[in-house]
Amino acid sequence: xxxxxTLLSREVRSYFYxxxxxxxxxxFLFVAGVDFYFQLSFMNGKPxxxxxxxAFFNSVFFWFAFxxxxxxxxxRLFAEEFKLGTIEPLMTAPxxxxxxxxxxxxxxxxxxxxxxxxTLLYFWVFQSVTHQSAANSTGAYLGAYLMLFLLGMFYxxxxxxxxxxxxxxxxxxxxxxxxxxxxxxxxxxSFILSEVSSSTRQLLGYFSAIEQMGTLSRGEIDxxxxxxxxxxxxxxxxLTYQAFQSRKWRL
Amino acid sequence: xxxxxxxxDKPQKIHRVRIGVNVLVQTALLLFLAIAANYLGFExxxxxxxxxxxxxxxSDKTKRFLETIKGKIRITVFVSANHPIAQDVQSLLxxxxxxxxxxxxxxxxxxxRT
Numbered sequence: 001x002x003x004x005x006t007l008l009s010r011e012v013r014s015y016f017y018x019x020x021x022x023x024x025x026x027x028f029l030f031v032a033g034v035d036f037y038f039q040l041s042f043m044n045g046k047p048x049x050x051x052x053x054x055a056f057f058n059s060v061f062f063w064f065a066f067x068x069x070x071x072x073x074x075x076r077l078f079a080e081e082f083k084l085g086t087i088e089p090l091m092t093a094p095x096x097x098x099x100x101x102x103x104x105x106x107x108x109x110x111x112x113x114x115x116x117x118x119t120l121l122y123f124w125v126f127q128s129v130t131h132q133s134a135a136n137s138t139g140a141y142l143g144a145y146l147m148l149f150l151l152g153m154f155y156x157x158x159x160x161x162x163x164x165x166x167x168x169x170x171x172x173x174x175x176x177x178x179x180x181x182x183x184x185x186x187x188x189x190s191f192i193l194s195e196v197s198s199s200t201r202q203l204l205g206y207f208s209a210i211e212q213m214g215t216l217s218r219g220e221i222d223x224x225x226x227x228x229x230x231x232x233x234x235x236x237x238x239l240t241y242q243a244f245q246s247r248k249w250r251l
Numbered sequence: 252x253x254x255x256x257x258x259x260d261k262p263q264k265i266h267r268v269r270i271g272v273n274v275l276v277q278t279a280l281l282l283f284l285a286i287a288a289n290y291l292g293f294e295x296x297x298x299x300x301x302x303x304x305x306x307x308x309x310s311d312k313t314k315r316f317l318e319t320i321k322g323k324i325r326i327t328v329f330v331s332a333n334h335p336i337a338q339d340v341q342s343l344l345x346x347x348x349x350x351x352x353x354x355x356x357x358x359x360x361x362x363x364r365t
Contacts, residue, residue, distance in 0.1 A: 050338075139301020205345070206293060218342075219301040227292030231285045238281055242274050249270045 004099045011107025021111065024072050028065055029118055035061035036122050051133075052126060056119075057144045057217045063210070067184055070152075071173035073111060074159025077104045078244065082167040091248070101160070101241045108156045116148060143216035150229040151209055155180050157236035164243040184209055298349070309350055317351045325356045 015021045039055040042048075048055070056062060081087040090100060123141070127133060155176075162176035163169075187208030205211050212225045309317075326344065330337045348355050 139299075143301065214342075215345075221299045221301060222296060223298075224292055224296045227296075228289055231288045231292075235281055235285045239278065242278065246274070249265050249267055 003095045004103055007095060007099060007103035008106055008110075011103050012110050015107065015111045018076070020072065020076065024069055025115060028069050028115060031061065031065040032119055033122070035059055035065070040126075051140070053123060053140055053144060054214075054217050056122070057148075058210075058214055063184070067155075067180055068177075069115070070155040070159050070180055071162075071177040073108055074156055074163050074176060075169045075173035076163070077108060077160055078163040078240075079166055079169045079172045083169075087247075097245050098241055101164075101237065101244055105157060105160050105237055105240075108160065109153060112152050112156060113149075116145070116152075139221070140217060140219040143219050143221050144213070146221070147213050147216040147225065150225055151213075153233045154229045154236070157233045157240065158183075161236050161240045161243065164240045187211060309346055314350050317347070317354070320351075320354060323354050323356060324351070325358065328357060328359045330359075 036056055038061065039052065039059060043052065043055065050058075078087075081090060091097070158179050159172075159176040162179070163172040165175065166172050187210045189204060189208070206224060206228065212222070215222060216225070326347075328340065328344070330340050344355075344357055348357065
């Protein structure tokens with residue numbers, strides 16, 4: 001287990017040695033800040049029926065930036081090592097392959113959590129300036145950030161898989177971008193249908209990230225997204241492990 | 252030279268096809284497991300409503316009533332999408348659908364568009 005922690009700390013540190021981490025951090029937090037500002041200005045105009053926190057997590061601005069960061073975070077995870085040739089010492093070192101794969105995934109996850117922590121500041125600032133709560137209840141915060149965590153976990157695992165499949169970082173970024181965007185926007189289907197039977201609604205809602213974010217950011221915690229995203233992350237990570245290990249035996 | 256070097260072993264063959272088939276079978280089994288877990292999770296789930304004023308929660312009476320109805324209910328909605336209350340109506344109807352589990356169908360008719 002100690003080898004795993006060594007690998008993990010190596011991964012997290014290597015994130016902060018590369019410039020792309022800082023670029024992603026600045027870009028993402030800038031967009032999030034602008035989004036927060038727009039939402040607040042809109043709410044200043046006329047009274048609305050939802051809370052600040054719901055507005056922030058359900059806007060188009062937010063989703064756009066959200067989907068874009070995953071390829072950027074994960075594209076270098078495996079592809080860079082393949083290209084630079086540092087994969088050989090890594091594979092022949094006395095660490096198991098699954099430890100390598102999981103260390104890279106959790107390194108990305110740690111970075112992702114660090115990326116999101118400053119957004120808590122937005123709500124805190126709002127509350128200290130206006131003396132009003134930004135959300136309907138603390139349960140809503142839990143729901144929203146839980147959904148972010150689950151969805152992030154799943155998209156990061158897709159990025160890991162894309163990165164393990166190729167030597168070229170750009171190809172990895174494009175693959176993961178396409179898959180993530182497709183998955184994400186397939187969740188919009190439930191909003192454009194005008195006639196929906198209950199079974200269709202249940203099925204579509206199960207797979208729709210946007211709808212799940214809507215319910216969870218209102219404070220209704222549901223176990224189904226948890227099951228869905230944890231299981232899909234495990235599937236993606238296992239595929240990544242197989243792809244990673246296949247270099248030893250494939251042609 | 253006291254001893255002769257023993258003849259070096261032949262390099263071990265990598266049974267690619269066997270390993271490949273093994274990987275495919277493992278992946279197929281894993282996918283099956285994931286689908287099974289999701290199917291179970293889809294049928295049996297829990298929802299907690301942590302919002303303070305329970306804005307979108309249905310009362311217990313409503314839930315019990317929904318459980319006792321037999322046959323399907325069809326709800327036709329005549330709210331246009333631009334109306335400020337449309338979002339709330341949609342959320343409430345979604346709650347009804349989740350609570351009734353299979354029995355409610357919803358149809359939206361927008362007068363401004365047809």
